[in-house]
Amino acid sequence: MRQLHPSDRHQPAQPGPAGIHLFSDGTEGFLLDVESGNIHRLPDFQAHGLEEAIRLGDFARSELMAMVFGLRSAPLPPAVIPEKVRLKALSLAVAQKCNLGCTYCYAEQGSFGGNAASMPEEIAKASVDRLFKGIEPGDVFTLAFMGGEPLANRATLHAAARHAAREATVRRVKVGFTMTTNATLLRQEDIDLFQEYRFTITVSIDGLPASQDRLRPFVSGRGSYDRVRENVGRLLARPDRSFRVLARVTVTPDNLELPEIMAHLLEMGFDGVMFSPMLSAPSGKEEMQSADLDKLLDQLIQCGERFLQELREGRILPFSNVIETLQRIHRRTRDHYPCGAGGGYMAVSAEGNLYACHRFVNDERGRMGNLSQGVDSKKQAEWLEERHLQNQLPCSTCWARHLCSGSCHYEVINRGRPACDYIRGWLDYCLKLYAYLMSHHSEALKKIVGTVGPDARF
Numbered sequence: 001m002r003q004l005h006p007s008d009r010h011q012p013a014q015p016g017p018a019g020i021h022l023f024s025d026g027t028e029g030f031l032l033d034v035e036s037g038n039i040h041r042l043p044d045f046q047a048h049g050l051e052e053a054i055r056l057g058d059f060a061r062s063e064l065m066a067m068v069f070g071l072r073s074a075p076l077p078p079a080v081i082p083e084k085v086r087l088k089a090l091s092l093a094v095a096q097k098c099n100l101g102c103t104y105c106y107a108e109q110g111s112f113g114g115n116a117a118s119m120p121e122e123i124a125k126a127s128v129d130r131l132f133k134g135i136e137p138g139d140v141f142t143l144a145f146m147g148g149e150p151l152a153n154r155a156t157l158h159a160a161a162r163h164a165a166r167e168a169t170v171r172r173v174k175v176g177f178t179m180t181t182n183a184t185l186l187r188q189e190d191i192d193l194f195q196e197y198r199f200t201i202t203v204s205i206d207g208l209p210a211s212q213d214r215l216r217p218f219v220s221g222r223g224s225y226d227r228v229r230e231n232v233g234r235l236l237a238r239p240d241r242s243f244r245v246l247a248r249v250t251v252t253p254d255n256l257e258l259p260e261i262m263a264h265l266l267e268m269g270f271d272g273v274m275f276s277p278m279l280s281a282p283s284g285k286e287e288m289q290s291a292d293l294d295k296l297l298d299q300l301i302q303c304g305e306r307f308l309q310e311l312r313e314g315r316i317l318p319f320s321n322v323i324e325t326l327q328r329i330h331r332r333t334r335d336h337y338p339c340g341a342g343g344g345y346m347a348v349s350a351e352g353n354l355y356a357c358h359r360f361v362n363d364e365r366g367r368m369g370n371l372s373q374g375v376d377s378k379k380q381a382e383w384l385e386e387r388h389l390q391n392q393l394p395c396s397t398c399w400a401r402h403l404c405s406g407s408c409h410y411e412v413i414n415r416g417r418p419a420c421d422y423i424r425g426w427l428d429y430c431l432k433l434y435a436y437l438m439s440h441h442s443e444a445l446k447k448i449v450g451t452v453g454p455d456a457r458f
Contacts, residue, residue, distance in 0.1 A: 092127055
């Protein structure tokens, strides 16, 4: 089989029929039925006929042919848009301040455009109580700690986690803990907390030493890489470690060497590596432009080829971008929102106000109420209506809509949709990879779409 890197990758990035998408794993042709999420193998005569109709721009004819062939489901009626969604996850902006001076920071060095602030313990505990309001035994919740840099307000973070754990035990519910950190302020007592409550830790790190020091320096201007590497080593070295440590790389025009970054971070020992493009920064600095996104797609596909090469040798690399996309394809995902923001997930500011997500803290466009009065039902209903996939253009006519789900609300509201071609290109690549694995490495695919640990073997 030839390499999966598509020589024609700019073609699938373009819009096509809304109900079907054609692709090939290099040996066979396939069709994605957009409405059902089913993937069908195509005999040559069907593939040629459909390809010709699409090449001529006759999308309606191609979709009719697919229906005649029994490959396309009838369009579903419009979805019922919810007026409210129960909270199942909160992120606490425990420290609206930071010790780093990242050039592109969405939180404007942690203050979100206001004064630096620390969340008092009583606000954090009230947030936990709000999250558990109206719960039933067996419910599952998530409590996240964000910033700024959350470890800049260690006392509140620890107090909130312990309060949530106690309440969960009393109420017979489950709570999971997550934290996003720059990993420069880590202490042993923090590692002990993560171990006790089985945290998932996401470390913001922008890759190779020079890039990290340039893009994520301390406020003083000194590079942060050496400190981050030392502390990540301490996290990963914890005996009988019960918590996961993930790397999240914000990709800018200045750190686009993704295969080298992935190899470096995996060598450091991270349990997962995720790349995310910088699409909207308050300062406008380091935002990805069209040419940068083209290069990002090329680099991400090279990482995918490394993933495939390792898989052929019996190893599953913890490359989160490809694993999570393959899982979405396998689940036949039909999400109408890209995330739970404004619905089942909200953020709490240091002052106790509720926002659609951690990126909207101190932004009135995403304000959803406050802890004392709860969620503003009118604002939530308006948000859920406006942000629903079927009300997003051009999403409602895009073949990738159910796999993409409309893209990050914050980025779309602030910058529009500059990344659609990149997203379609990546999804097309992952569909090809999924089809190839389905045919040639089905046992490995079962592990990937199930629960796998780093370097799982088959």
